[in-house]
Amino acid sequence: MISASRRTDIPAFYGEWLVNRLRFGEVLVRNPFHRNRVERIPLTPEIVDCIVFWTKNPRNFLKCLPEIDRLGYRYYFLFTLTSYDSTFETNVERKSRILGTFKDLTCLIGPDRVVWRYDPILFTSRYNQDYHVKWYQFLAESLSSYTHRCIISFVEMYKKVQRNMKGIDLESPSIETICDLAQRFSEIARRSKIELLTCSTPIDLSSHGIGHSKCIDDELIGRVIGRKFVSRKDPSQRRYCGCIESRDIGAYDTCPHNCIYCYANENVRRVIDKWKRFDPLSPLLCDSLEGSESKVEYEDAKNAIATTNLQNALF
Numbered sequence: 544m545i546s547a548s549r550r551t552d553i554p555a556f557y558g559e560w561l562v563n564r565l566r567f568g569e570v571l572v573r574n575p576f577h578r579n580r581v582e583r584i585p586l587t588p589e590i591v592d593c594i595v596f597w598t599k600n601p602r603n604f605l606k607c608l609p610e611i612d613r614l615g616y617r618y619y620f621l622f623t624l625t626s627y628d629s630t631f632e633t634n635v636e637r638k639s640r641i642l643g644t645f646k647d648l649t650c651l652i653g654p655d656r657v658v659w660r661y662d663p664i665l666f667t668s669r670y671n672q673d674y675h676v677k678w679y680q681f682l683a684e685s686l687s688s689y690t691h692r693c694i695i696s697f698v699e700m701y702k703k704v705q706r707n708m709k710g711i712d713l714e715s716p717s718i719e720t721i722c723d724l725a726q727r728f729s730e731i732a733r734r735s736k737i738e739l740l741t742c743s744t745p746i747d748l749s750s751h752g753i754g755h756s757k758c759i760d761d762e763l764i765g766r767v768i769g770r771k772f773v774s775r776k777d778p779s780q781r782r783y784c785g786c787i788e789s790r791d792i793g794a795y796d797t798c799p800h801n802c803i804y805c806y807a808n809e810n811v812r813r814v815i816d817k818w819k820r821f822d823p824l825s826p827l828l829c830d831s832l833e834g835s836e837s838k839v840e841y842e843d844a845k846n847a848i849a850t851t852n853l854q855n856a857l858f
Contacts, residue, residue: 545594548793554604559823571826588615593764596620602644617768619656626678633801649689659690663698666714687735696742707803725751743784757785794828
C-alpha cells in the first residue's frame, strides 16, 4: 500500500515526479526524523496493491491518469474540499474551480474511487456552526452524484499548527457543539446519499449515524482492486486513526498550498527552500542525497540514481 501522501499534495504539485517514479519502479524516501536514513521503496504494479492519493486540487494531475492506468496501477483519491478562504488556505484555488475538478475526476474514475474530505473542521467567530452547516450543505448537494463517502475531522493543535495559527481567534468547541454539528451534517449527508464518517475523532458519533473511517481502507481497497484485501491497523498512526499500514512516499515542508492549519508544513520559508530543490527526475522528492546516509542504504540509493540517469538517457 502506497500513501501519496499525508505529508504533501503530490497530485497538485508533483505529478510529473510521481509518474517518473512509477515508470522507474521505485522511489527513495528520507526518514523525516533521521536524515541519514534513506529508504528504497519498490513501486512496481506487481508489488503495489493500491495507491491512495491525498489532494486538494488534482487538476494538473488528471492528464497523468491514463499513463498510470496504462502502467497497471490501481488507486483511489482522498479529495479535501472545505469552505475556507485564503485566511486558512493561503494558496488554494477558487472553490468553484476545485468543485469542477472534483466532478471531472469522478467522471474519469467513478464516484466510488473519490472520497470527499471536509477536513479539518475548526471554529472561529466567522467559521461558526451555522457557517459550516450552510457550506457543507452546498457542497454535499453539489457532490451528491460524484461521491459516495465523506470524511470529517476536527483540527488538532500540533505545536507547529499553534505557531502558524498564532493570532487567529480559534474557538474550542464543546462536546455539545460537536454533537449538534454532527447531527446536522448527518441529515444533510443522508439526503445527499453520502455516507458520513469521522477521521481520528475520539468522540463516538454513532448515535448520529456517523461511524469511524479508515482513510486508507482495506475494504475500499478490496473493491478497487477486485479482490479481498486484509491488513492490520497502522501502528505508527494516531490512537484513533483506523488506517491500515501503508508506505508514505511524500516529504514534509513541500506543499505550496500553505494551509496554516496543516501539520505537514513547519513554515512558508521551509516550503520555499524545499520547492527550490524540486527535480522531477530525482528519486527523492524535493531532495537529493547528501553523503551522510548510512552506507548500505546510500549504496542502494546511488545505484537507484545511476539507473535513473541511464533511463533518462534512453527515454
